Amino acid sequence: MTRTPVEGDLRVRQLRAQQMLRGELAGRDLDEFVEERLLFTKLETAQNWARKNAIFPLGFGLACCAIEMITVIGSPRNDLARFGAEAIRFTPRQADLLILSGRVSIKMAPIIRRLYDQMLEPKWVIAMGACASSAGMFANYAVVQGADKFMPVDVYVPGCPPRPEALIYGIMKLQDKIMGNPDMGWRERYQAYGTEEREAEPPRHEGGLEVPRRG
Amino acid sequence: MTDPLSVPYRERERSVTMERMGEEPVSGTEATVEGDLHDELFTINIGPHHPATHGVLRLLTTLEGEVVRDVKPIIGYVHTGIEKSCEDHQYWKVITFVERMDYLAYYFNAMAFCMAVEQLLGIEVPPRAQYLRVAHMELNRIASHLFAFATGALDIGAVTMLWWGCRDRDLVLDLFEMSSGQRMHPRYIQVGGVMEDIPPGWEQKVRSFLELMPKRLDQYLALLDRNEIWLRRLKGTGIVSQERCLELGVTGPLLRATGHPWDLRKAMPYSSYDHFEFDVPVGTVGDNYDRFKVRIDEVRESIRIIEQAVDGLPEGPWITEDRKVALPPRHELATSMEALIHHFKLVTEGFRVPPGEAYAAIEGPRGELGCFVMADGSAKPARVHMRDPSFVNLQALPEMAKDSLIADFIACVAMLDPILGGVDR
Amino acid sequence: MLKSYLPALVFLLLGIGVGSAFTLANGLLGPKRPGRVKSQPYESGLPSDVRKSFRFGISFYLIAMLFILFDIEVVFLYPVALQLDAFGVFALVETIVFVVLLLVAFVFVWRRGALEWK
Amino acid sequence: MDATGLELIAQRVREAVGDDAVTDTSFHREEAMIGIAPVRVHDVLEYLRDRDAEPWPYLMSVHGCDYLPDEPRLGVHYQLLSMERCDRLGLKTRLGVDDPHLPTVIDLFPTADFQEREAYDMFGVVFDGHPDMRRILMPEDYVGWPQRRDFPIGGEPVLYTFNESKYPRWYD
Numbered sequence: 001m002t003r004t005p006v007e008g009d010l011r012v013r014q015l016r017a018q019q020m021l022r023g024e025l026a027g028r029d030l031d032e033f034v035e036e037r038l039l040f041t042k043l044e045t046a047q048n049w050a051r052k053n054a055i056f057p058l059g060f061g062l063a064c065c066a067i068e069m070i071t072v073i074g075s076p077r078n079d080l081a082r083f084g085a086e087a088i089r090f091t092p093r094q095a096d097l098l099i100l101s102g103r104v105s106i107k108m109a110p111i112i113r114r115l116y117d118q119m120l121e122p123k124w125v126i127a128m129g130a131c132a133s134s135a136g137m138f139a140n141y142a143v144v145q146g147a148d149k150f151m152p153v154d155v156y157v158p159g160c161p162p163r164p165e166a167l168i169y170g171i172m173k174l175q176d177k178i179m180g181n182p183d184m185g186w187r188e189r190y191q192a193y194g195t196e197e198r199e200a201e202p203p204r205h206e207g208g209l210e211v212p213r214r215g
Numbered sequence: 216m217t218d219p220l221s222v223p224y225r226e227r228e229r230s231v232t233m234e235r236m237g238e239e240p241v242s243g244t245e246a247t248v249e250g251d252l253h254d255e256l257f258t259i260n261i262g263p264h265h266p267a268t269h270g271v272l273r274l275l276t277t278l279e280g281e282v283v284r285d286v287k288p289i290i291g292y293v294h295t296g297i298e299k300s301c302e303d304h305q306y307w308k309v310i311t312f313v314e315r316m317d318y319l320a321y322y323f324n325a326m327a328f329c330m331a332v333e334q335l336l337g338i339e340v341p342p343r344a345q346y347l348r349v350a351h352m353e354l355n356r357i358a359s360h361l362f363a364f365a366t367g368a369l370d371i372g373a374v375t376m377l378w379w380g381c382r383d384r385d386l387v388l389d390l391f392e393m394s395s396g397q398r399m400h401p402r403y404i405q406v407g408g409v410m411e412d413i414p415p416g417w418e419q420k421v422r423s424f425l426e427l428m429p430k431r432l433d434q435y436l437a438l439l440d441r442n443e444i445w446l447r448r449l450k451g452t453g454i455v456s457q458e459r460c461l462e463l464g465v466t467g468p469l470l471r472a473t474g475h476p477w478d479l480r481k482a483m484p485y486s487s488y489d490h491f492e493f494d495v496p497v498g499t500v501g502d503n504y505d506r507f508k509v510r511i512d513e514v515r516e517s518i519r520i521i522e523q524a525v526d527g528l529p530e531g532p533w534i535t536e537d538r539k540v541a542l543p544p545r546h547e548l549a550t551s552m553e554a555l556i557h558h559f560k561l562v563t564e565g566f567r568v569p570p571g572e573a574y575a576a577i578e579g580p581r582g583e584l585g586c587f588v589m590a591d592g593s594a595k596p597a598r599v600h601m602r603d604p605s606f607v608n609l610q611a612l613p614e615m616a617k618d619s620l621i622a623d624f625i626a627c628v629a630m631l632d633p634i635l636g637g638v639d640r
Numbered sequence: 641m642l643k644s645y646l647p648a649l650v651f652l653l654l655g656i657g658v659g660s661a662f663t664l665a666n667g668l669l670g671p672k673r674p675g676r677v678k679s680q681p682y683e684s685g686l687p688s689d690v691r692k693s694f695r696f697g698i699s700f701y702l703i704a705m706l707f708i709l710f711d712i713e714v715v716f717l718y719p720v721a722l723q724l725d726a727f728g729v730f731a732l733v734e735t736i737v738f739v740v741l742l743l744v745a746f747v748f749v750w751r752r753g754a755l756e757w758k
Numbered sequence: 759m760d761a762t763g764l765e766l767i768a769q770r771v772r773e774a775v776g777d778d779a780v781t782d783t784s785f786h787r788e789e790a791m792i793g794i795a796p797v798r799v800h801d802v803l804e805y806l807r808d809r810d811a812e813p814w815p816y817l818m819s820v821h822g823c824d825y826l827p828d829e830p831r832l833g834v835h836y837q838l839l840s841m842e843r844c845d846r847l848g849l850k851t852r853l854g855v856d857d858p859h860l861p862t863v864i865d866l867f868p869t870a871d872f873q874e875r876e877a878y879d880m881f882g883v884v885f886d887g888h889p890d891m892r893r894i895l896m897p898e899d900y901v902g903w904p905q906r907r908d909f910p911i912g913g914e915p916v917l918y919t920f921n922e923s924k925y926p927r928w929y930d
Contacts (some may be wrong), residue, residue, distance in 0.1 A: 047669055059266055063293050063636050064318035064399060066270070067362065071388075074365065075381035090266040091682060105639075107897045108271060108292045111263050111685035117677040121670060131295075137311065139913030140303075141904050142296035142896070161399050262684025273684070280697035281757075291895040296912075298880075299905050334787050461816060464869025482844045571786050574837055574848060576818070585819055587835065602819035602837070610872055620757075639895055 045180070051096070051122065052178040055085040055171070058095030058119065062102025065129035065161040069101040072164040083171055092119040097174070099167075100153070103131035104144045116151045124178070126170055127153040130160045256284060263292045267370045267625045270635030272609075276616075276624070283624045286616045288609050294639040301599040305565030306332055306406060309596060313586070314400045316601055317637030319362055322348075322355040323579040324601065325404040327586035330485060330575035332406045335568050335590050338537050342529045344408030345487040350421070350524040351394070351403060352577075353517040357428065358387040359580040360510045364435060367507070367629035371448050373439060383431050386424050393417055406566075407541045408534030418525050425518050425525075432514060439507075449504035453615035453627035457501065463614070464607045467582025468509045469631065473501030479578035486577075491523045503623075503630040513580075540566050565594040581605050581632060603637035702754055713742050759845050761785040767847070768792055770810060775801045781852075791848040799836075799851055800861040806838065806847075807866055814838035814847055817867035820874055822881035826907040831855050832881055836863075853883060862887040880905035 019025050020033055057080070061069060073080050073088060080086045089095040092115050104112060116125065127147045130136030133156040135145040147153055154177060157170035261267070261274040268274065271292035277285040297316055301309045313328045314321040326348060333340060340348075365380025388398040394413045395401035403410050439445045455465070457473040470477055478495040480488045496512030498505025534541045542561055543554035560566075568590035576585035582604025589598035608631060615627040681688045720727070720735050749755065768783045771792070779802055781793040794802050806814045816839045823833035830852035838847045851860065862885040863870050874885045875894040882903035885891060892898060902909055917925065 043669075060264060062271060063295075064315060067318060068399065070366070070377075071381050071385065074377045075385045076378060077382070077385055090264075093682065103293060103295050105292060105294050107294065108263060111292070114677055114687070115264055115685050117675055118680070118682055120678075121673050135913065138295045138297070138300060139911075139916075140296040140300050141909070141912030142294050142299075143913075145914045163398065259690070260684050260686050260688070262686050264685040273686075280699075291893075291897070294895040296904060299909075299911060302907070303911055334789070337787060462868050464817060464867070477841055482841065571789070572791065572835075572848075573787060573789050574819070574835075574846065576846075583818060585837065587819070587821060587837075589823060597825075598823050600819075600821040600823075602821070606872060606876075607869055610869065 048179050052175040053084045054087075055083070055097045055124075055174070055178075056087050056089045056095050057085055057097045057099050058092060058115070059088040059090045060098060060101065060115070062100065062104065062108070063131065065101035065132070068161040068164060069099055069128060069167065072167050075164070078164040078168060080168070080171070083168070083175070085171060092116075095119060096123050097126065098123065099126045099128050100132040100147050101128040101161075103135065103138055104147050105142050106144055109144045109150055112147070113150050124154045124174055125151060126155045126157060126167075126174060128157045128167055128170070129162055130158060133158065136160055255279065267628055268635075269366060269628065269633055272628075272633060272635050272638070274612075274628070276621075278621065281620050283616045283619055283621060286613045286624070288612055290606075290609070290635070290638050292639065293635050295636075297640050298599055298601070301596060303595065305594050306568065306596060307565050309599060310402055310405070311400070313599065313601065314402060315636065316640050317579065317581070317584070317603060317605065317634050318399065319359040319634050320355055320579050320581070320584070320637075321400045322352045322404060323577060323584050324586075325402065326352060326486070327575055327577050327579075327584050327601065328588065328599065329404050329406045330577065331573040331586045331588040332568060332590075332596075334573040334575055335571050335588060336406070336540060336566075338407055338535050338540055340408055340486070340535060341532045342487065343412075343531045344533050344535075346524045346528050347409045347413065347533060348404055348486050349488065349491070350521050350528075351391070351409075353520045353524070354387050354390055354421075356517050356580045357514050358384050360514050361387070363510060363580075363632040364507075367632060368439065368445075370629040371445065371626055373442070373445065375438060376435065379431070379435065379438075383428070386427070390417070390420060390424060393420060405534060405541070407537065408532070410534075412533045418528075421521065421525050425522055428518055429515065432511060436511065446504065448622065448626055449507060449630070450502060451500075452503050452619060452623035453630065454500060454502045455611050455614050459614060460501070460611065463611050465582070465611050467579065467604050467608065468506055468513065469501075469582070469608055469611065471496065472498035472505035472509045474499055479576060479583060483576075485575075490527070491520045493519050503626050506630040567592060567594050568596070576602070579604055581634065581637075582608055601637070601640060603640065605633040605635075606638045606640075609633050609638060699757055703757075706749060706754065710742065710746070713739070759788075759790050759847070764790045764792070767806075767810075767812070771802055771805060774805045774809060789848065790846070791850055793850050793852070796851045796853050796860055799834075799849075800863060800866070802849065803836065803838075803863050803866055806849075812840065812843065814840050816841060817863070817869055818846075820863075820870050820877060822877040822883055822905070824881060824905065824907045825852070829854075832858050832883055832906075834860060834877060834881075834883055855882075858883045860885050864888060879903075882906070 016025070016029075016033060020030070025033055057073075061067075072078055073086055085097070092098075096119065098112075098116060098119060100112070116123070125147075127133045131138060131143065132147045133153075135143045137160075139145065144150065155170045155174045157166055159166050162170075257278045259276060259278060261276055263271040263273045265274075273289040273292060275287040275289055276283050295315075297312050301312050304312065310325050310328060313324045316324050361380045361384040365377045365384070368376030368380070391401055391403070392398050394417055395403035395410060401410075455463075455469070455473065457470075457475050460470050460473050461475070466477065474497055476495045476497045479485070480493075481495055493516045496509045496516065498509050538554065538557040540561075543551075543558055547554040548558055570590055570592045572587070572589045574585055574587045576583050578584075583602065584604055585602035587598070587600040587602070588596050591597040612627065612631060615631070616624040619627070681690055683690060716738065717735060720731050724731055764783050764785050767790075768780045772780050775798055778795055779798040781795060783793070784791045803817075817836060818839045819835070819837040821835055823835060825831055825833055832853040832855060834851050834853065836849040838849065839845075840847075853860065858881070860883055862874060864874070864887070871888075871890070872894060874888055875890065875892065877883050878885060878888075878891060879893040879895050880903060893900060896904060915921070915925075
């Protein structure tokens with residue numbers, strides 16, 4: 001988890017801990033010091049921390065990416081248990097992560113939408129592989145051109161099929177998103193405003209699924 | 216004709232046997248007819264999203280208490296229109312599409328398609344390429360069977376097999392990654408031979424894998440073969456007679472489990488399979504246990520084949536010398552003009568195949584995998600059709616599941632090992 | 641006298657406390673967004689017209705009864721087995737009679753074929 | 759199986775079933791293919807399975823084809839296999855688009871059930887007498903026969919920055 005960078009290196013932190021012990025820290029510094037040390041400052045953060053470390057994926061295999069997903073879950077080499085996500089649930093009632101692993105055909109789309117609706121809140125969706133993200137190479141009559149046409153998707157994992165490590169990186173990105181630090185977009189991280197191809201007001205910052213309006 | 220959707224889908228999917236039984240299926244409601252226990256039928260969907268259906272297969276099952284009276288497999292939930300997309304791409308790119316049909320036996324799909332195109336082109340595949348193709352296909356067969364053991368045993372309750380199966384399957388995927396750069400769908404088999412020669416350390420890795428694999432198989436059998444639950448669940452369930460299998464066009468481990476030794480590698484050898492001596496494992500009764508045992512023995516036979524293939528690997532080119540079909544090596548581009556022209560023609564437009572039709576069939580892990588290619592002289596195939604074994608074997612499922620308990624029915628689906636990508640194409 | 645039961649009481653309270661904490665936490669903290677589709681029965685992703693009433697076969701009921709019958713028998717044997725030396729030979733004979741009686745019941749049930757699954 | 763063997767089979771079929779049954783035979787790249795008249799499919803297959811000197815007891819594959827430029831556009835192929843002689847034989851029928859009807863062969867080869875439904879689903883070839891003539895791969899209320907060559911391949915055009923303005927609200 002990318003923790004907000006503490007000012008200075010270890011040396012600085014040791015000095016501040018020393019001052020705190022001698023009672024020389026006071027006022028705002030003391031509050032800041034305590035705030036930093038206490039992980040669960042708010043119930044909200046505690047909840048997100050608990051949800052992040054215990055994701056229950058819905059065992060939902062469509063096509064070839066499902067084989068890689070089962071390999072991620074089943075094979076001891078790269079294992080989802082390290083992220084607390086190896087408890088695969090097969091009913092949408094008990095799952096909170098829907099990994100769309102494979103190509104979404106037009107006959108299957110209503111069923112996936114119904115499964116997504118039947119999942120309980122809070123729920124997230126990972127579009128694993130090129131076929132779920134954008135129908136990949138199957139630009140034809142039978143495949144929905146990207147799962148986000150009919151349901152909100154949180155993390156897109158590229159690859160056909162993505163390597164197990166790629167899926168695990170996708171889940172780590174999802175954990176960042178659950179933890180609530182929204183600096184996922186590269187524009188915020190590199191303060192790249194004003195470089196869009198055409199002028200657009202700086203992206204409004206409410207989280208969730210607002211797609212940036214362009215042009 | 217009434218609008219098909221106005222009729223609730225259970226009536227629309229009326230199972231054929233219901234007419235013969237002559238009573239209205241009580242779809243999930245109380246028994247309207249106060250008879251004795253036996254005539255209350257209950258129709259339920261073991262539907263597209265289900266842990267035991269190995270993908271998105273929908274089984275409309277009519278149950279009577281615990282006994283399955285009738286099953287109607289409804290497929291198409293992962294139909295990707297691959298055959299239509301193939302007609303829109305050059306012969307090079309079709310291999311990528313064809314590999315994604317049966318996503319556990321990708322080397323076999325590419326091999327069937329390449330054999331059909333080579334038959335149309337009439338080119339000769341060099342011996343080294345044939346041996347490499349055989350080695351990779353048999354490795355893929357082992358990987359596919361391992362995955363079948365992993366998920367099949369998981370459905371029946373032996374969860375350890377999932378970890379073991381995936382652990383050993385990863386070893387095979389490392390070999391694929393080393394030889395072709397990708398774990399799944401590597402596009403290693405090209406028209407006319409193989410993409411590249413194998414890297415130097417590959418043979419040692421394969422040999423170490425081949426020594427390890429029999430020990431792993433003994434581990435599986437130690438876990439399963441003397442396990443009373445496993446034997447009681449598999450022995451004597453899901454029996455389909457040999458004549459019925461042949462009528463239904465069932466091929467592969469299911470047919471060999473009934474005792475019929477039909478294996479295309481032995482009967483109609485292709486790609487130098489006649490150079491290797493191996494046996495065809497055959498079952499006796501044709502129940503789920505025989506299917507499991509036939510697959511275990513097939514893995515042992517594949518190990519023998521790979522050993523002979525890797526030992527006797529001949530020297531020479533790994534792809535055909537015919538420049539019209541295969542890309543010339545990079546160093547030649549700097550020197551010879553023809554190589555540059557051939558390279559340019561191949562990369563921009565792809566090779567042209569004279570008009571004709573060819574049906575090439577090989578022995579996939581699930582049965583006969585045939586590829587029908589129709590060429591109209593242009594650089595794109597006019598029609599590519601894959602005769603997928605799972606698609607045809609699925610028709611035997613209602614026969615297996617008739618009057619069996621739900622648990623045995625799930626064991627039948629597990630041992631049938633359908634791959635829905637190949638079924639729905 | 642009450643003092644000696646305190647650990648059992650604390651154990652009981654802890655059990656109820658932790659159990660209810662988890663269930664209530666779910667209800668209180670989890671976001672609630674009820675939906676029409678969310679409340680419909682789940683049938684492998686398809687619209688389902690299975691009514692609430694689900695009638696299961698009689699053989700389940702039979703097997704459950706038999707199981708309870710012979711399970712309770714074991715419950716009686718534990719205390720006797722623990723204090724066998726305190727009670728002496730009398731307890732041994734007593735349990736043997738008890739077991740034989742149930743054995744007769746078991747043979748009867750077995751002969752009647754209630755154990756085979758119909 | 760070579761060219762002469764194929765001619766012998768064709769000759770025997772002509773005598774047994776009728777002169778109009780076999781339209782043409784082709785032996786290209788050791789691929790034996792016999793063309794049959796659509797009406798005669800059931801009789802020819804029955805003859806080849808039961809009454810022929812060299813029987814072909816197993817049907818491996820039934821698949822449709824679309825020869826768009828040539829006139830009788832739709833084609834249906836039957837791949838027969840004989841396990842004793844380890845040999846294959848292909849049968850081909852050509853159908854017009856206006857009345858794509860063929861007699862079903864389910865009573866002879868039960869394996870054709872799913873494959874005929876797929877040929878119907880993809881090409882619109884109706885097999886008379888098939889017990890369950892419905893779509894198998896596409897949704898049941900789908901209109902059109904997807905794998906015919908004049909059916910558009912569908913999908914979405916690839917979006918680049920230069921053609922993005924053509925689809926203003928592409929992200930809906």
